[in-house]
Amino acid sequence: MTLVSSFLSDGDDCKSFSQLLAGAMSPAARPPGFPQLEDRSSGDGDDNSDFRFKHNRPSPMFSVPSPGLLDSPGLFSPGQLLPRLSAHHIFDTASAFTSDSTAPQEMPSGAADSGVAIKESSDISHSDQRSQPSSFTVDKPNDDGYNWRKYGQKQVKGSEFPRSYYKCTHSNCPVKKKVERSIDGQITEIIYKGEHNHERPQSKRAKDSGNPIGNIQANPDLASRVHGGHLNKSKKGQESSQATHDHLSGTSDSEEVGDAETRVDEKDEDQPDPKRRNTEVRSEPASSHRTVTEPRIIVQTTSEVDLLDDGYRWRKSYYKCTFPACNVRKHVERASTDPKAVITTYEGKHNHDVPASKTGSHYAANNNASSIRAVDAGTEKINKMDLRNSDQQPVARLRLKEEQIT
DNA sequence: CTCATTTGACCTTGG
DNA sequence: GCCAAGGTCAAATGA
Numbered sequence: 436m437t438l439v440s441s442f443l444s445d446g447d448d449c450k451s452f453s454q455l456l457a458g459a460m461s462p463a464a465r466p467p468g469f470p471q472l473e474d475r476s477s478g479d480g481d482d483n484s485d486f487r488f489k490h491n492r493p494s495p496m497f498s499v500p501s502p503g504l505l506d507s508p509g510l511f512s513p514g515q516l517l518p519r520l521s522a523h524h525i526f527d528t529a530s531a532f533t534s535d536s537t538a539p540q541e542m543p544s545g546a547a548d549s550g551v552a553i554k555e556s557s558d559i560s561h562s563d564q565r566s567q568p569s570s571f572t573v574d575k576p577n578d579d580g581y582n583w584r585k586y587g588q589k590q591v592k593g594s595e596f597p598r599s600y601y602k603c604t605h606s607n608c609p610v611k612k613k614v615e616r617s618i619d620g621q622i623t624e625i626i627y628k629g630e631h632n633h634e635r636p637q638s639k640r641a642k643d644s645g646n647p648i649g650n651i652q653a654n655p656d657l658a659s660r661v662h663g664g665h666l667n668k669s670k671k672g673q674e675s676s677q678a679t680h681d682h683l684s685g686t687s688d689s690e691e692v693g694d695a696e697t698r699v700d701e702k703d704e705d706q707p708d709p710k711r712r713n714t715e716v717r718s719e720p721a722s723s724h725r726t727v728t729e730p731r732i733i734v735q736t737t738s739e740v741d742l743l744d745d746g747y748r749w750r751k752s753y754y755k756c757t758f759p760a761c762n763v764r765k766h767v768e769r770a771s772t773d774p775k776a777v778i779t780t781y782e783g784k785h786n787h788d789v790p791a792s793k794t795g796s797h798y799a800a801n802n803n804a805s806s807i808r809a810v811d812a813g814t815e816k817i818n819k820m821d822l823r824n825s826d827q828q829p830v831a832r833l834r835l836k837e838e839q840i841t
Numbered sequence: 842c843t844c845a846t847t848t849g850a851c852c853t854t855g856g
Numbered sequence: 857g858c859c860a861a862g863g864t865c866a867a868a869t870g871a
Contacts, residue, residue: 585846587864600863613863 580635581605583612596623605633758787
């Protein structure tokens with residue numbers, strides 16, 4: 436919440452995505468191979484401009500990491516509300532790639548280490564056109580710091596845009612990426628796959644040392660917030676877009692993100708492309724229905740640790756008390772600094788008794804915000820409890836540490 | 842001439 | 857095994 440508010444109140448309507456990312460993702464936090472955002476000036480042949488978006492809105496938008504990020508085995512025992520993505524992780528980056536015309540919207544090629552895909556908002560690009568001439572129509576992947584060679588292009592069923600295939604030109608580097616562009620040249624999706632077995636080309640500018648993913652990850656709430664509240668302006672795919680937003684938006688409450696994420700993923704599972712290979716995960720039914728206003732990052736990796744170890748902490752999910760009229764919510768997130776650390780945040784106060792069926796279980800402890808206890812049951816230990824109750828929004832925080840992860 | 846891109850054919854994968 | 861779709865190859869093309 437604070438994070439969101441800080442962003443929103445920061446008046447950073449002109450803050451570039453790169454900047455945001457840079458700020459959010461420190462080199463140390465970035466997993467090995469995570470490329471940094473760079474200034475387009477040193478484009479490596481990829482679409483430098485494609486990611487250069489500018490947003491007038493004060494809200495940087497990105498949407499976030501799917502629950503999969505935190506979905507490590509045994510990590511979140513409570514409920515298992517989130518669909519497992521196992522090796523695939525989705526980062527719904529909404530318009531995070533929005534932001535500033537001076538900064539290039541760069542690919543988290545770093546994510547490429549494990550595979551990442553990003554979808555960007557065309558409307559964002561449109562808004563950028565004012566300050567950014569049509570340079571983004573170049574049919575190259577965005578500049579993510581690595582050098583790519585295009586080896587194929589194909590019209591993918593279900594997508595209104597052609598998909599281009601690129602390989603990292605570095606010798607023996609197995610990394611590939613797929614890029615989908617709208618007819619006007621705007622990237623609608625980028626999927627990284629594989630891990631670079633080399634350093635990013637030195638020639639690439641290190642201007643922005645941040646990583647999109649890192650930034651995105653660092654601001655999930657913000658991302659979702661914007662995503663849900665301000666991105667419905669694409670020219671096409673409005674219907675599906677709406678569908679997605681219906682899930683993502685809900686309220687202006689940034690905390691909805693967790694829920695949104697979950698539902699997005701569920702949606703994804705509910706409406707998979709029958710022909711799609713299971714090597715990818717998307718947050719939407721089909722590209723043809725998807726609105727380009729929803730940039731996203733799709734991570735394909737064999738190691739969840741890589742994603743988790745990005746220096747940031749991620750909220751796995753958002754839970755809401757199902758009792759009628761009860762507004763209590765809780766959020767479960769994981770501290771990146773310690774993969775075993777889990778932070779559960781309770782919000783609100785139950786206006787009812789513990790359901791009989793739950794009495795006696797660990798849920799019973801959640802009778803109200805002030806009696807949080809063993810929420811996630813299991814082996815975690817309460818490390819710190821910080822109860823804050825204000826008139827407007829009672830908040831209770833419970834920090835759980837040393838959760839057993841197996 | 843060199844190198845990157847284009848593009849149709851071929852291969853792989855999964856239902 | 858067949859078919860459809862995604863992915864890759866490689867000759868053609870262009871800068």
